[in-house]
Each structure stands twice: as structure tokens, then as C-alpha cells.
Amino acid sequence: MSEMILILDFGSQYTQLIARRVRELNVYCEIHPYNHIPEFTDNVKGVILSGSPCSVRDADAPAVDLKELTDRLPVLGVCYGAQLIAHLNGGEVLPSQIREYGRAKLSKVDTHNELMKEMSLNSQVWMSHADTIAALPQDFEVIASTPTVDIVAFKVMGKETYGIQFHPEVTHSIEGKTVLRNFVVHICQCSQDWTPDIFVETTIAALKEKLGNDKVVLGLSGGVDSSVAATLIHRAIGKNLHCIFVDNGLLRKNEFEDVLNSYKGMGLNVKGVDAREQFYQALAGQTDPEKKRKAIGKVFIDVFDAEAHSIENVSWLGQGTIYPDVIESVSVKGPSATIKSHHNVGGLPDYMKLKVVEPLNTLFKDEVRLVGKTLGIDDTILGRHPFPGPGLAIRILGEINEERVKILQEVDYIFIQSLKASGWYDKVWQAGAILLPVQSVGVMGDERTYEGVVSLRAVSSVDGMTADWSHLPYELLGDISNEIINKVKGVNRVVYDISTKPPATIEWE
Numbered sequence: 001m002s003e004m005i006l007i008l009d010f011g012s013q014y015t016q017l018i019a020r021r022v023r024e025l026n027v028y029c030e031i032h033p034y035n036h037i038p039e040f041t042d043n044v045k046g047v048i049l050s051g052s053p054c055s056v057r058d059a060d061a062p063a064v065d066l067k068e069l070t071d072r073l074p075v076l077g078v079c080y081g082a083q084l085i086a087h088l089n090g091g092e093v094l095p096s097q098i099r100e101y102g103r104a105k106l107s108k109v110d111t112h113n114e115l116m117k118e119m120s121l122n123s124q125v126w127m128s129h130a131d132t133i134a135a136l137p138q139d140f141e142v143i144a145s146t147p148t149v150d151i152v153a154f155k156v157m158g159k160e161t162y163g164i165q166f167h168p169e170v171t172h173s174i175e176g177k178t179v180l181r182n183f184v185v186h187i188c189q190c191s192q193d194w195t196p197d198i199f200v201e202t203t204i205a206a207l208k209e210k211l212g213n214d215k216v217v218l219g220l221s222g223g224v225d226s227s228v229a230a231t232l233i234h235r236a237i238g239k240n241l242h243c244i245f246v247d248n249g250l251l252r253k254n255e256f257e258d259v260l261n262s263y264k265g266m267g268l269n270v271k272g273v274d275a276r277e278q279f280y281q282a283l284a285g286q287t288d289p290e291k292k293r294k295a296i297g298k299v300f301i302d303v304f305d306a307e308a309h310s311i312e313n314v315s316w317l318g319q320g321t322i323y324p325d326v327i328e329s330v331s332v333k334g335p336s337a338t339i340k341s342h343h344n345v346g347g348l349p350d351y352m353k354l355k356v357v358e359p360l361n362t363l364f365k366d367e368v369r370l371v372g373k374t375l376g377i378d379d380t381i382l383g384r385h386p387f388p389g390p391g392l393a394i395r396i397l398g399e400i401n402e403e404r405v406k407i408l409q410e411v412d413y414i415f416i417q418s419l420k421a422s423g424w425y426d427k428v429w430q431a432g433a434i435l436l437p438v439q440s441v442g443v444m445g446d447e448r449t450y451e452g453v454v455s456l457r458a459v460s461s462v463d464g465m466t467a468d469w470s471h472l473p474y475e476l477l478g479d480i481s482n483e484i485i486n487k488v489k490g491v492n493r494v495v496y497d498i499s500t501k502p503p504a505t506i507e508w509e
């Protein structure tokens, strides 16, 4: 088991960022709700208490048995975490005169203190708090201040317990990483040996032990997560992994063949299933976005279930669940709100009775890509834009039929190829085309036309939760529009979607 930092979540919007920063130091960490602390094992080297929207002055303020933690391990409280340490030890936390939100500069810093080592005077830090620590208990010492806040960082004398009012995990705290490194590496003495190579090695060994001679079935989507999960499981159990890749008739142009071939090249045992007709039939006459999604989900389960049954003695379902999926399922709101049923593969029904194996459920997306790189997976798979499970169906407004899918596939193909050729593919987070349910008048070769309209959509984003439209050059958009109208029969007009998310979403349905 690797050394680990335990992060206790009190509900801050930044908790995941703390985890990412710690992992960037090659130290493994896990986030757990403050009210669901796991058993302590020897590999836990320190604890970080996150921020929180709550106030320690609230009657039902979230709290932990602090003494139990600080007697045992080094502890770092961030914002609410720091306020909690002060408050529970008899210090005074009050509403601040001014709400401190945004940049501040350190005007005093005790660089002899282990946590503040190598921090510079005037270092910019990021504040986001409405309460302030007005007075510290006797045995606490102040180790950093700003011109407006005296107690910006403290240490409990004689103990490895620290608090900081600013947020080291956000990039606006320029030397935030130094503080985290000081805590994790110097104070907790973690050895920084958690790397993608080690992850691959230990995960494969663990999978071998867990799965033994058992068979696993896994749905491959062509996406990053399922591809990396499959490769790891394949390294562990070889031919006992059975992959299924379904052609739902809603994939991009040539995607079924291309993806299937690249998987075969990787030595995976993949069965391609042509289920186009089943999907088109289920979608016939459907125009309501939610009904389309439900219809697709249902056919997907039917197809997958039938295929899984054709493999003898299969006892496991492999899934590409990643850490954010898991964190979202386990909230700080208490045990009642904890478990969300996983909707991977459209939510597999209980009757499939398979045990679930999810080798990536501790990794963030970018870590999954690094692991994929270590495993030698091709960049064309690792660098892929996200593509929604229901595929082109949610980009065809109105009725879906083979003809309309074909039109959109051609349009999408021209758009994506042009992005690749111009170097823009890797600069945008996701791109695609939408076929609208309207016709417009045009003129081609002196003749009136009355044909379809497509919208192009390209966005920049970090995680898909918010997005901005990509500012593609006008010349590029012009070339793409010309090529689409000239080559794709049935389209005489191209528009570009310049909506941000929120209030729009990335997909149109």
C-alpha cells in the first residue's frame, strides 16, 4: 500500500483541488467526508482538513475528534479547517469586519517554521473567508500574516498541527504548492514515489490476485476511461478479459472500424457488435430529448446483456469509473445522501449479477491519461475529445434516421478533420456538429435550394461543468463552412454556436 495523505472534506468547493495538488507532488491521497473517516492504517502519513461553506460558530458546525487526529499524525487545517483547530482548542473565531475574498500578500512570514520554509515575503495568496481567527489559544504561534489579517497561519507548539487561512490549492496562491510540499514532504515525510509506473505495477498485481482465473466482460466505448481500464485488466488476466464494442449507429464516421482496429492492434480480445438496426428502430418517431436518451439506454442494456450472456462463466463486469465519479457519489451531506447508483453502461440492471471491478476509481482524468501513456496506449485514443454515450443522437434535433445520421457524420467529419489539420483539435476541449430541425432557403448555381442547417460547436473547458465557446479563427470557420456546403448534400447553411455554459449546455439536447 502506498503512503497516503488523508483529506477530510467539510464541503469546500476546492477539496478536489487539494487532492490534485498533493498528487502532483507524487504523493497518493484520498478524500473522505469528515463524518466517514476510514480506519487508520500505517500508510496514512498525515491529515488535511478542507475548507467549508459552514462557520465554526454555527450550532451544527461539522467537526471531528481533533485530539484523536493530532495526537496521532501531522494535521494541516485549510481555511475552515484552520478555524476549526483554533475554535476546538479554545481560540476565538469571529465574523470578520470585511469579507476577505481574493488576492492578499503575506506581510510577515516565519520561514524558520517548517510549513513556511522557502515562502517569500509579499507572496500572493488567495483568501475566501467571512470568518476570521481573532485570538489563538496560549500554546499556538502565528507563523504568517497579511496587512489586514494577523493570524493567517499558525502552528501548535510542540505538535505537528498547523492551520492556514488562505487556500494553497488554488493557483492564485502563487507559492501554495510550496506550503503543501512543506507539509506533505517535510512534515509528514512522504517519499514522493507515487508515479504512473508504480500505479500500473501495483494495480496489475492487485488485479491478478483479485481476479485469479475469473472472466471479466467490459464495454469499450472508444473513450479514454474504458480503454485504459481494459488495458490494465488485460495485462493482468489476458484472454479472460472479453470486451464488447457496440455500434449503435450513432458513432462518428468510420469510428466503429477505426476504433475496433486500434483495439485489435493492442492485443485486446474485442467483439464488435452491429446493433444499428435495433437502435434506429427504437428511435423511430422519437423527437423528445429525454425519450431518445431513455430509448438508447434501454437498447444498450439489452444488447450488452445478450452479449455478456454469450460468454460462458463470466463473473465480473469491468468499468472505467474514475475518481470524480466516486467523489460525486460520496458527499459530506451524511450517510443518507452517500451512494448514487452508477450509471455507467446506462445503469446495468441488478439481474446481471456481476461483481464490479473498477481499476481507475482512484484516479483523476489527467492521471488516467498518464497511466494510459505508461501503458503505451496510442495518443489518438488518449487525446480524444469526450463523446457522449448517446452519441450523435443528442446532436440531431428532431427525428433520427439513417439518412440524417449520415448527413451529420459527413459534416462532423469535415469539421473534426479541419480542426486536426489546423492544429485546433488539441486546443479545444470538445467539438462537434449539430443538425437542426429546420430548413432554409439558399441559392446554388442559380437554383433555389431548401435544405438543412447545421451548427458547429467547439468549447474550451476543464471538466465540462462550465465552458466557453472557442474563438476559432474566422478564416478557418469560413473554410469549414465552404467545404461542408460544397460536399454535404442536404446542407446549405452553417452557423457557429457562441453560447457559454451556463446558461447553455455543451450538447443541444
Ligand SMILES: Nc1ncnc2c1ncn2[C@@H]1O[C@H](COP(=O)(O)OP(=O)(O)OP(=O)(O)O)[C@@H](O)[C@H]1O
Residues within 6 Å of the ligand: 218, 219, 220, 221, 222, 223, 224, 225, 226, 227, 244, 245, 246, 247, 248, 319, 320, 344, 345, 346, 386, 387, 388, 389
Ligand atoms: N459503444 C459502446 N460499446 C460498448 N460499451 C460502451 C459504448 N459506449 C459506452 N460504453 C460503456 O459505457 C461506459 C460509459 O460511457 P460514457 O461514454 O458515458 O463514459 P465515459 O466516462 O466517457 O467513459 P469512456 O471514456 O470510456 O467513454 C463506458 O465506460 C463503456 O464501458
Ligand SMILES: O=c1[nH]c(=O)c2[nH+]cn([C@@H]3O[C@H](COP(=O)(O)O)[C@@H](O)[C@H]3O)c2[nH]1
Residues within 6 Å of the ligand: 386, 387, 388, 389, 390, 430, 464, 465, 501, 504, 505, 506, 507, 508
Ligand atoms: O457519456 C455521456 N452521456 C450523456 O448522456 C451525456 N450528455 C452530455 N454528455 C457530455 O457531458 C459534457 C457536458 O455536457 P452538457 O453541457 O451538454 O451537459 C459534454 O462533454 C457532453 O458531451 C454526456 N456524456
Ligand SMILES: NC(=O)CC[C@H](N)C(=O)O
Residues within 6 Å of the ligand: 012, 050, 051, 052, 053, 054, 055, 056, 078, 079, 080, 081, 128, 129, 130, 131, 132
Ligand atoms: N473557505 C472556507 O473554508 C470558509 C470558511 C468559513 N465558511 C468562512 O467563511 O470563513
Ligand SMILES: [Mg+2]
Residues within 6 Å of the ligand: 221, 223, 224, 386, 387, 388, 389
Ligand atoms: Mg465516453
